[in-house]
Amino acid sequence: MFWNHSVLHFASRPSVVLVTLLACCFGTAMADSQSLDGGLHHLRSGDTREWDTFPETAESREWEVRFDANPLTKEATLELRQQDVKQGWAVTLNGQRLGLLTRDENDMTVYFPIPEGALQETANVLAIAPVNDKGDSDDIRVGEIFLHGHDVIGTLAEWELDVRVLDAETNQPIPARITILRDGESLQQVHVEPSPQLAVRPGTVYTSTGVASIHLPKGSFQIFAGRGFEYSLDKFSITLRQGSKVRRTMTICREVPTDGWVACDTHIHTRTHSGHGDASVQERMVTIAAEGIELAIATDHNVQIDHRPFQKEVGVEPYFTPVIGNEVTTPSGHFNIFPVPEDSDVPNHQSKDWTETFERIESATSAPIIILNHARDLHSGVRPFGPDHFNDVVASSLDGWPASFNGMEVINSGATQSDPLQLFHDWMALLNRGVSVSAVGSSDSHDVARHFVGQGRTYLRCDDSNPGNIDVAAAVDSFQRGAAMVSYGLLCDMTVDGKGPGELVTPNDNQQEITVKARVLGPHWTSVEKVWLFQNGERIREERIASDRSGELPAGVKATFEWKLPVLEHDVHLVAIAMGPGIEQSYWRTAKPYQPTTIETKTNVLGCSGAVWVDCDGDNEANPVRQYAEFLVEVHKDNHAELFADLNRMDRAIAAHAADLLFRSGRTGETPWTQSDIPPVAAPHVKAGFQDYFEAWRKSLMSRQVP
Structure with a gap:
């Protein structure tokens, strides 16, 4: 069968791109591969532009090609290329569904079987259209369509x-x-x-x-x-x-030096046990081994699955240690828990109240690790760290929900954020509040390849010499102490006076400064552009990497930095974060934002150290920002001149918490504090802290008033 492309036009209907082909048929069977369309077409379900990589106006909502053909006495194959498919799109031939486009944002060439008898002699109509328009907009490209005279296996x-x-x-x-x-x-x-x-x-x-x-x-x-x-x-x-x-x-070869750190993915699903995604539990065992995860936490929704029998079935016992966990999926938040004893009850997940949820987790499992997942995502109508529930400057729950978790996802590679640092700021705000919480990187993978396991990961300080027999108790201890780092294409290893995450640095009595050293680690196929140092959540240093220095450094090391910082009057926590450009090629593509707040498509790789606490006041404890603010407000009571004199010697974060305490208590117990009450003697950083607080308060007020 040979195709004559002498007739090619677009329909006048704006919702459909229509291509007509005339077929000149020789013989009774299609022996060769023939092109139905050589270009790519921009289609859109929904009314709004999804990404800035697409034109403002799509060609159409659906696409059709019409052609004549000799009916086949055997199965044939349709080949097409698709890009950026997020929603359901149906492929039909003469009204018969051949299948759905693969829900995957990657550029891919896929194949559909054409059943015997599906082709007509004349007026065949091949159509691609959205399954429905009720969801978010989806901009896609589709085209480069061929017919093949063999079945799919024969074609491939x-x-x-x-x-x-x-x-x-x-x-x-x-x-x-x-x-x-x-x-x-x-x-x-x-x-x-x-x-x-x-x-x-x-x-x-x-x-x-x-x-x-x-x-x-x-x-x-x-x-x-x-x-x-x-x-x-x-x-x-x-x-x-x-x-x-x-x-x-x-x-x-192994390029990134991670000796003494265990690669952990704390958020792993299967279709077998979660009911969505596409990875069977057996396939999951293969992908965990092949992505180099050493401590794999099974967190299917509201079930507790032991992966060890499946690991043995597939024969990958030497490569990783499975751990039983559970994504406790409630109407008001999702929480990963582990390790869960084999005979534990499954916690009731119906409550909207976090206090009750945490009590049920404790009574059913006594799981030592509880992680707050994707806190900026909307699920069941609730965005836990959205402004209607959370003041993100002072880490205050507006619903009175307790922060009884000890881990928080700052990277979820299956649900990335438009602002890549937003969740890091939320985490550091929790540290300022006094919540002992480790930063977590995870994949939230439900799929084999779309959002794959281990892309986001957490490194825990632990012996990693035998991946098939990791000391789970030691890994849990490191997690609880904060001896953890987060990786999403980079690692940022930091020490302060020689001590790392999860350790307390206590300067000598006469010591005037501390030394911070950072290394950015990564394989040859990622790069770093910026490194930031944060102190109590405030950025105090920024380094830009103008060129690749990897040839001057040991293998796997992309950049090194050293900073000298003064020893302050109050304790601080220090965090280093590295960022580089995202990966475009499909061998490790970094995903676009899951619930975007902008149409910009820029992606990033990231690495984050754990927090290192510096005991500046010499009491051998890590005292959070909130504690200093509470002490100063209580000591000075209504003597605001003395209060602000002391706040001037503190930092911006302490000032923000003082603003919260003053606002909540009222200047006299009856009249609330306002920005106009800030005295002129307040230092600029103190005024900025108060401004931070009042802006967050107003944002929450407006959000909670919206019906």
């Missing part, structure tokens, strides 16, 4: 590519992720014989053994092999023209 299995991925240190096969890009751009759907050691999605093959036989159509491809954040990438290009078998060996 023109070549066999045998790949072995070796560890450079041992020269032995190692679990890995293999990525196949057509023309270096689009994830290429492949055919792989089913195996419990493989997890396969378009353009992605996870192998727990380091070996895979991949069937491909003819074309030009780039092949990548990696093993998550800590490892290098190997790649090669190949053009396949005639069917045969090709063998390639790829070699990767």
